[in-house]
Each structure stands twice: as C-alpha cells, then as structure tokens.
Amino acid sequence: GAGVSQTPSNKVTEKGKYVELRCDPISGHTALYWYRQSLGQGPEFLIYFQGTGAADDSGLPNDRFFAVRPEGSVSTLKIQRTERGDSAVYLCATKGGGANVLTFGAGSRLTVL
Amino acid sequence: GQQLNQSPQSMFIQEGEDVSMNCTSSSIFNTWLWYKQDPGEGPVLLIALYKAGELTSNGRLTAQFGITRKDSFLNISASIPSDVGIYFCAGLSGAGSYQLTFGKGTKLSVIP
Numbered sequence: 001g002a003g004v005s006q007t008p009s010n011k012v013t014e015k016g017k018y019v020e021l022r023c024d025p026i027s028g029h030t031a032l033y034w035y036r037q038s039l040g041q042g043p044e045f046l047i048y049f050q051g052t053g054a055a056d057d058s059g060l061p062n063d064r065f066f067a068v069r070p071e072g073s074v075s076t077l078k079i080q081r082t083e084r085g086d087s088a089v090y091l092c093a094t095k096g097g098g099a100n101v102l103t104f105g106a107g108s109r110l111t112v113l
Numbered sequence: 114g115q116q117l118n119q120s121p122q123s124m125f126i127q128e129g130e131d132v133s134m135n136c137t138s139s140s141i142f143n144t145w146l147w148y149k150q151d152p153g154e155g156p157v158l159l160i161a162l163y164k165a166g167e168l169t170s171n172g173r174l175t176a177q178f179g180i181t182r183k184d185s186f187l188n189i190s191a192s193i194p195s196d197v198g199i200y201f202c203a204g205l206s207g208a209g210s211y212q213l214t215f216g217k218g219t220k221l222s223v224i225p
Contacts, residue, residue, distance in 0.1 A: 004155070031211065042117075042201050042215030043156065056212065091155050095211075101146065102213065104155030 002026075004105035006092050012111045013082055021077040021090050021108040029096030029103075032075050034067055037089045037107070046090075049075060082112045119202055119216030126192055127224050134200060134219040135186040142204030145178050145185040146213070150199045159200075160187070192223050 005024040013019050025032050030051055035043035045059040052072045060066075064082075069075040079086055089109045093102040119136045126132055136145070144163055148156035160171050162178035162185060169176055175188045185204075189196055202216040 033211075035213075040217070042119075042203070042217050043213075044215070045212045048211055059212075093155070100144075101158050101161055104157070106154050 004092055004094055004103055006090075006105035006108050008108055009106065010109045010111075012113065014113050015082060015084060017082050017112075019079050019082055019110060021079075021110070023075045023077070023092030023094075023105060025073060025075070025092070025094035026096065026103060029094035030072065031095040032069060033093045033095075033102060034075070034077050035091040035093065035104075037091055039088075043091050046077070079110075082110075084112050086110060087112045117202055117204060117214055117216035119219055121219055122217070123220040123222070125222045125224060128192060128194060130192055132189040132192055132196070132221060133186060134221075135184060136202035136204075136216050137184045138204060138214075139183070140206065141182040142206055142214075143182070144205035145176070146203045146205075147174075147176050147185070147187045148201045148203060148215075150201060150218070152198075156201055189221075192221075194223050194225055197221055197223050 007022045032049040034046040037043045047057040047067050048055050049069045064080045067077045089107040091104050091107045093104045095102050117136050117138050146161050147159045149159050150156045160169050160176040165182045166180050167178040173190045199218040199220050201218045203213045
C-alpha cells in the first residue's frame with residue numbers, strides 16, 4: 001500500500017480482556033517497529049522486526065505484550081489481560097527501500113476501561 | 114535509558130512570527146530527526162540531520178545538529194495556521210542503530 005495502515009483506529013475494551021492490533025506495512029519494507037505513545041508523551045519503542053523475526057523486543061513492558069510477523073509483512077501486537085495503564089496510542093512504523101527513516105502509521109488508540 | 118529534553122513544552126504565537134524549539138540530551142546521538150504530529154495521525158518526518166554541525170532547511174523550516182552531538186534546534190519562519198501541531202525531536206545513538214528516542218514534544222498553537 002501507499003502508507004502504513006493500522007487497524008483498528010480505535011479500540012475500547014474492558015480491563016482483563018485480550019486485544020490485537022494490526023499493522024500493514026508499506027509494500028517491500030522489511031523493517032517494522034511498534035511504538036507506544038501515552039498522552040502528552042513522545043513515542044516509546046516497543047519492538048523491532050527485521051523480516052519475520054523480532055530483532056529487539058527490549059521495549060515490551062512485560063510478558064502480557066507480544067508481537068508477531070509470521071510472513072515478514074503484516075504484524076500483530078497482542079496484549080493479554082489488559083490493564084488501564086495500557087491505554088495509549090500504539091504506533092507502527094516501517095522502513096525499507098534504502099531509506100534510513102521511519103514512516104509511521106496513524107496509530108491504534110487503545111482505551112482500557 | 115537515554116532521554117531527550119525538549120523545550121518549550123508549548124507555545125502560542127501570532128501568525129507570521131518565527132518559532133524556535135530545541136532538544137538536548139545527556140548522551141551523544143549520531144542522527145537527529147524532527148517530526149510533526151497532527152491530531153489522530155502518526156508523526157511525519159520534517160528534517161533529518163546526519164552530521165554534527167549540519168544545518169538543513171526544508172522550506173520555512175531550518176534545523177541544526179549541534180556540534181557536541183547532544184543537541185538540536187528547529188526553527189520555523191513566518192508561521193502559518195497549518196503549522197499547528199506537536200513537534201518531536203528524535204535521536205539515533207549509533208551506527209546501525211534503529212531504536213529512535215523521542216522527546217516529549219512541543220505543542221505549537223498559531224493565532225491567526
């Protein structure tokens with residue numbers, strides 16, 4: 001696609017529920033990143049994929065968070081047993097084609113009640 | 114971890130005025146980036162700086178990579194209403210580094 005597509009754009013869930021957030025990267029971009037942006041803050045790194053493998057997941061806050069990219073394209077960020085503190089905008093960004101800069105999606109806004 | 118201190122946090126300016134914002138770090142970065150984020154959107158890259166001392170322009174925007182590699186500034190000249198948004202600095206720390214560290218942002222409001 002022309003840009004990074006993220007779905008859903010908004011997700012409201014109840015504490016304790018499981019959520020999945022999807023990222024469709026720019027076609028051909030091999031590097032994919034997830035960032036989390038809390039209200040009034042800059043984005044914070046969560047995880048980085050190069051192809052299918054998670055090259056660095058050091059930013060994931062705890063083991064309730066997990067991300068996959070099984071075919072090296074679409075990625076899914078999975079959050080188990082959601083907590084109110086998980087409420088944030090989850091941004092996906094991709095890089096490729098020789099460019100050294102990230103292109104961000106519009107984000108998925110997660111609200112945990 | 115690394116932190117970027119971005120200032121000011123917010124600013125209200127009159128249309129036509131020039132704007133300046135900056136970022137400092139306690140550690141060295143090899144690449145400085147400036148992004149703009151509109152409500153409901155992801156950050157969009159404005160300017161990328163790759164060398165200490167580099168001064169780069171993009172239209173009415175000018176940014177500089179500090180000599181010490183621990184700071185950068187962004188200037189916007191002759192502001193217009195569509196400049197409204199949140200501006201973020203971000204840094205990459207080393208060769209082959211991929212993990213961006215962002216500042217907390219400067220919220221710009223332009224009064225017509």
